[in-house]
Amino acid sequence: MKQQLPQFGLQRVADGDTDLSPAIVPLTARRDFLGAGLSAAAALWLTGCAPGKSEVSEPPVTIKAPTSELKAHHNGVSALALTANGQTLASASDMNVKIWDLQTGRITTTLKLDAEAKAMALTADGQKLAAVIGKQIKIWSLAQGEVWHVVPEPVNRVGALALSPDGQLIAFDDDSTLNLWSPAQSRLLQKVEGAYADALAISADGRRLAMHTTAVVKFYSLPDLREQKESFLCGVGMGSDIGLTSDGKRIAASVLLDDKVAKVWDAVTQKVRLVLEGHQTYLRAVALAADGQTMATADLNGVILLWDLREPRFRSVAYDRTETDSKVKGINYKARDLATGQMIGYTVPCSESLPIAASCVCNCVAGTYNARTAQQGRAQRPRARVTQDSPVEYRPLEIARPQLQEVPRFERRIEIPRYEPQPVRPIEPIQPLTPGGTFKKPCGAPVPPGMKCTCNCIPGNF
Amino acid sequence: MSATEAIPTAECAESPPLLTAETFVIPSLAGRYIVYAPLRRAAFIANARVVNFLADLQAGRFDAAADPDGSLTEFLRHLELIDAGPEELPITTFSGEPEPTEVTLFLTTACNLRCTYCYASAGDRPAKFMSLEVARRGIDFVLANAVRKQIPAIGITYHGGGEPTLNWRVMTESLQYAREVAATGIEVKASTASNGVLTDEQINWITTNLQGVSLSFDGLPAAHDRHRLTVLGTGSSERVIHTLKRFDDAQFNYGIRVTVTKDQIPLLPDSIEFICAQFHPARIQVEPAYQIGRWEHAPSAETEEFIGAYRQAQQRARQHGHEIYFSGARVGLLTNHFCGVTQDSFALSPDGNVSACYETFSEENTWAQKFFYGQPDAQSNSYRFNLPVLNHLRQQAVQHRSYCQGCFAKWNCGGDCYHKSLTVNGADEFAGTDRCHIIRELTKDQILDRIDVAGGIFWHEPDTVLAAQHKETR
Numbered sequence: 001m002k003q004q005l006p007q008f009g010l011q012r013v014a015d016g017d018t019d020l021s022p023a024i025v026p027l028t029a030r031r032d033f034l035g036a037g038l039s040a041a042a043a044l045w046l047t048g049c050a051p052g053k054s055e056v057s058e059p060p061v062t063i064k065a066p067t068s069e070l071k072a073h074h075n076g077v078s079a080l081a082l083t084a085n086g087q088t089l090a091s092a093s094d095m096n097v098k099i100w101d102l103q104t105g106r107i108t109t110t111l112k113l114d115a116e117a118k119a120m121a122l123t124a125d126g127q128k129l130a131a132v133i134g135k136q137i138k139i140w141s142l143a144q145g146e147v148w149h150v151v152p153e154p155v156n157r158v159g160a161l162a163l164s165p166d167g168q169l170i171a172f173d174d175d176s177t178l179n180l181w182s183p184a185q186s187r188l189l190q191k192v193e194g195a196y197a198d199a200l201a202i203s204a205d206g207r208r209l210a211m212h213t214t215a216v217v218k219f220y221s222l223p224d225l226r227e228q229k230e231s232f233l234c235g236v237g238m239g240s241d242i243g244l245t246s247d248g249k250r251i252a253a254s255v256l257l258d259d260k261v262a263k264v265w266d267a268v269t270q271k272v273r274l275v276l277e278g279h280q281t282y283l284r285a286v287a288l289a290a291d292g293q294t295m296a297t298a299d300l301n302g303v304i305l306l307w308d309l310r311e312p313r314f315r316s317v318a319y320d321r322t323e324t325d326s327k328v329k330g331i332n333y334k335a336r337d338l339a340t341g342q343m344i345g346y347t348v349p350c351s352e353s354l355p356i357a358a359s360c361v362c363n364c365v366a367g368t369y370n371a372r373t374a375q376q377g378r379a380q381r382p383r384a385r386v387t388q389d390s391p392v393e394y395r396p397l398e399i400a401r402p403q404l405q406e407v408p409r410f411e412r413r414i415e416i417p418r419y420e421p422q423p424v425r426p427i428e429p430i431q432p433l434t435p436g437g438t439f440k441k442p443c444g445a446p447v448p449p450g451m452k453c454t455c456n457c458i459p460g461n462f
Numbered sequence: 463m464s465a466t467e468a469i470p471t472a473e474c475a476e477s478p479p480l481l482t483a484e485t486f487v488i489p490s491l492a493g494r495y496i497v498y499a500p501l502r503r504a505a506f507i508a509n510a511r512v513v514n515f516l517a518d519l520q521a522g523r524f525d526a527a528a529d530p531d532g533s534l535t536e537f538l539r540h541l542e543l544i545d546a547g548p549e550e551l552p553i554t555t556f557s558g559e560p561e562p563t564e565v566t567l568f569l570t571t572a573c574n575l576r577c578t579y580c581y582a583s584a585g586d587r588p589a590k591f592m593s594l595e596v597a598r599r600g601i602d603f604v605l606a607n608a609v610r611k612q613i614p615a616i617g618i619t620y621h622g623g624g625e626p627t628l629n630w631r632v633m634t635e636s637l638q639y640a641r642e643v644a645a646t647g648i649e650v651k652a653s654t655a656s657n658g659v660l661t662d663e664q665i666n667w668i669t670t671n672l673q674g675v676s677l678s679f680d681g682l683p684a685a686h687d688r689h690r691l692t693v694l695g696t697g698s699s700e701r702v703i704h705t706l707k708r709f710d711d712a713q714f715n716y717g718i719r720v721t722v723t724k725d726q727i728p729l730l731p732d733s734i735e736f737i738c739a740q741f742h743p744a745r746i747q748v749e750p751a752y753q754i755g756r757w758e759h760a761p762s763a764e765t766e767e768f769i770g771a772y773r774q775a776q777q778r779a780r781q782h783g784h785e786i787y788f789s790g791a792r793v794g795l796l797t798n799h800f801c802g803v804t805q806d807s808f809a810l811s812p813d814g815n816v817s818a819c820y821e822t823f824s825e826e827n828t829w830a831q832k833f834f835y836g837q838p839d840a841q842s843n844s845y846r847f848n849l850p851v852l853n854h855l856r857q858q859a860v861q862h863r864s865y866c867q868g869c870f871a872k873w874n875c876g877g878d879c880y881h882k883s884l885t886v887n888g889a890d891e892f893a894g895t896d897r898c899h900i901i902r903e904l905t906k907d908q909i910l911d912r913i914d915v916a917g918g919i920f921w922h923e924p925d926t927v928l929a930a931q932h933k934e935t936r
Contacts, residue, residue, distance in 0.1 A: 009486060024512065025508060025509065027914050
């Protein structure tokens with residue numbers, strides 16, 4: 001590394017052709033500085049977003065989910081997507097995408113892929129799924145289980161994508177260019193250079209795109225993809241994955257790489273509103289429904305937790321019994337959602353408390369075993385006791401041992417050898433090198449009377 | 463706006479903004495620049511238009527057309543780059559007779575290890591041992607200074623071109639002496655460097671009597687044992703790991719210093735993860751092996767590969783809640799000094815002479831004439847100082863180094879190690895070393911870390927460090 005005279009003092013530099021006005025560049029997770037520049041006005045507005053600058057506010061609410069080993073996938077989840085109303089979830093892992101009906105808690109479709117899905121989006125009705133697969137963006141028709149459209153241009157680095165509610169538009173960033181593609185016309189409608197996105201969401205009317213880039217939320221009108229410069233909201237810093245509501249006012253993220261908690265920001269007040277705890281290992285994906293009422297988080301162990309952000313509360317786990325060890329117990333139940341009147345299926349770990357007017361009849365919760373059912377000789381297959389007035393039904397979770405090989409968890413652990421003092425080696429008889437001259441022997445050996453040690457290994461013997 | 467277009471001069475504007483921060487521009491990829499104002503503790507990433515706007519301001523020209531709505535000006539004002547009054551330089555200077563209140567005792571040049579990369583070549587020459595009288599004289603001197611300056615503490619650091627604990631009697635008795643003679647109200651703080659090959663009795667004494675230890679340990683046993691050998695030629699990791707476990711059991715405050723040779727660079731991330739997973743050091747310092755002493759002719763580890771491995775190691779460390787650091791990269795500090803060499807560091811060789819440098823522990827060292835600036839006064843219990851030598855050392859602070867003036871890291875690294883610059887540049891004027899490149903790259907990482915933590919747009923921490931600076935002029 002040849003050293004030159006360092007010259008980092010202020011001096012004029014060559015203007016790039018693409019930069020027409022002064023811009024402050026948000027730091028992206030990739031640290032490649034290719035993200036869209038902010039105008040100084042936006043940057044100035046965002047100075048209010050700096051930590052420690054705002055007034056004292058209420059602390060965020062922490063929601064804790066029970067410890068769950070009920071898994072949705074055998075391995076870590078690479079991407080999640082929710083429909084705008086939060087009723088359908090897509091989760092990707094191990095070159096599979098599972099589509100979940102969150103009303104019943106059941107998997108409706110499983111797509112087999114030839115590569116891992118990196119980013120995904122669903123249409124409002126949950127009938128179409130877009131995903132980045134390798135160098136391609138594909139859209140599936142889930143009813144048929146077939147690929148409906150493939151964006152012909154190969155992509156390189158896609159940070160996020162979004163489908164319009166009707167599936168007629170797909171927005172995605174690639175190599176820091178924001179693209180708006182029409183699957184029906186199979187052509188690129190618009191693009192914006194220098195726009196790096198880590199989350200995208202399209203409004204319910206399909207006329208506005210919200211984009212989260214590091215620390216800022218920006219808006220674009222559709223389909224002309226014009227930046228609406230009058231509106232900026234505070235974003236969050238780097239996150240391993242980020243979700244965004246279509247109005248841009250709520251942001252969900254696993255804050256930093258390898259964090260086990262997810263947070264939900266209010267982008268208007270610039271405050272963390274919710275802290276979601278419950279994952280036992282590092283988060284790998286988050287999804288926030290465009291209506292801001294439902295959220296999903298997924299971790300390295302393949303566990304997916306579902307959150308109701310209205311109350312807010314932990315809601316359920318997405319559970320696939322073929323992916324879960326048979327020793328792991330859980331409870332399935334249905335309950336009526338008071339807001340919508342719909343019966344919703346829930347899966348929770350056995351440690352979770354049960355709603356009022358219901359009793360668990362599985363034997364996984366100490367003290368809640370239904371003795372009367374056992375007395376009636378149905379202990380081998382207990383059924384839920386459903387009171388007449390109760391809107392709640394329960395049945396024990398049937399868990400079959402999956403035919404899966406145990407994959408040892410990666411742990412970097414090195415056994416430390418215990419220190420044991422080494423036995424003293426016998427000293428070989430001293431052999432004179434030259435008669436009456438110098439003697440050599442191992443360091444540590446006693447020095448004979450009348451002799452002098454010329455090394456310095458033994459303090460005091462020099 | 464191109465450079466050839468007319469720019470309204472400051473005289474034309476009614477109240478043109480003034481650049482009031484020493485501002486550096488670090489080119490990055492794709493026409494982006496890190497704008498860094500170290501003394502304002504501010505940084506952000508910008509395009510060329512912003513850089514040129516600032517450069518024009520520095521030249522006394524205000525390009526109003528480049529900021530039609532005034533928002534850029536307001537943004538820069540918010541970060542105190544403009545219209546914020548003069549900056550206070552983080553410069554401390556020393557003059558006259560030194561009055562240290564901390565003493566470093568080079569207890570011995572003997573060592574029970576024969577590390578391949580030892581900067582001191584310990585064991586290659588007959589060993590020297592400091593006498594208790596030499597140690598007492600140094601302690602008396604700093605104690606008298608503390609009393610005169612009304613400073614309620616003195617510091618004793620045991621160091622040297624060998625393993626200090628091999629002069630065990632002087633180490634323990636000198637500290638006992640200091641505590642006995644220290645007046646009521648004066649605290650004696652003591653620490654040592656060590657290779658970690660200690661007996662249980664020594665560990666017990668250290669954890670009871672010292673405030674801290676800097677312990678040399680290279681991480682993975684295979685990495686450690688390749689270079690840190692005993693006099694018998696066997697690895698020393700078992701002994702050091704035993705010491706570390708004992709320190710952890712005692713919840714003792716210690717730091718680990720990891721030395722990286724060129725061949726060990728690929729192992730650095732794993733070594734750091736090993737340390738973080740197994741032990742609980744308060745600090746982890748990582749340094750490429752110095753090409754001096756026994757390692758003088760070995761391949762340099764001050765390479766791009768080292769920087770890459772360091773970055774990976776930092777990521778691993780953070781996953782365990784730790785942070786590693788390199789001696790010259792320290793954005794959190796604003797100073798004109800790298801170490802005590804330019805701040806009247808008071809270190810005694812085994813023979814009792816005064817050196818300013820830990821790496822110049824003996825009168826026989828190559829650059830001893832540059833760093834030995836005092837000797838015991840035969841007429842008193844004090845020392846006679848060679849002020850020309852001392853003043854020359856004081857002149858090595860970063861504000862006097864012309865090479866450093868254009869470097870964005872200068873107020874953080876303080877001009878780096880004078881001894882190492884001598885080994886690279888000789889006695890000529892400092893002209894940079896490979897360490898400078900490492901310092902700049904890792905300092906840049908720290909700047910970006912701060913922008914990231916601050917929300918990703920800019921970093922600005924006013925009113926913190928400058929207030930803590932002690933401007934000392936005697």
